Amino acid sequence: MRLLALSAVLLTSGPVVAEQAPVRFSIADAWAMPLVQIEDHQPTSGLIFDIMQSMAAHANLSAEYRVVPIQRVQRTLERGAIDVRCYAAQSWMPSLSGDYTWSLPLLIQRDLLISTPDNATPRMPDTLKDETIGTVLGYAYPTLQTAFDNHTLRRDDARSEVQVLQKLQIHRYRYAVGNQWSLDWFNRNLPDDQKLRGVAVIDEQPVGCIVRNDTDIPAQRLMRILLRMRMSGEIDRIMSRYSTSSGLPVDGPAAP
Known part of the structure; x- marks a missing residue:
């Protein structure tokens, strides 16, 4: 009797569908707001976090976040420990090995030479000599690399962009490099005469997302989702939450 009952259950219950694994995103520990807020080694807010959260939700997938040092993000991607890296540019990973799909550009990152209010005269980097420049550990700065290599300029590395700007604020050096978003966020609550310039x-640099081509990852579906998010204005709405913009034309994505 028990055998007959068990057989009836198996016949009427239908096939068992395996739950799809979460999509694993990388978070660089050097990122700061408005890109991402990290608490207890997990992201909680920020424009890149919101983009990844929405991307996973549109795909009906749960999201898992791996916070790793910026120097190890590419290696973590290459060995298959993460599936998606957002906020990435091909020029940042010239030696990337493996099979990947790149999204269309989602944002335009503008890197600035930044100084203090008392030293705010416009100044091109190639006119600087024997200066220490605030930089982020593990970040590449192609336009300044020759000057770093020949020691015309010196790097002073900090763990994150906010730390770079804090050190500039207290005059540990006269110049630093940072992106426009981080500078605006850092300045948002400062009096005008104290804002960094x-x-x-x-x-x-145009930046987007990169997805490993793997049979367990719906890479093309994720790419289509990112395209819809960009074309529908969702990316711009996410950026507006943080009082900033993507830097791309409002009528469509920039050419790769």
């Missing part, structure tokens, strides 16, 4: 644009 961008004195030159040193680089502009």
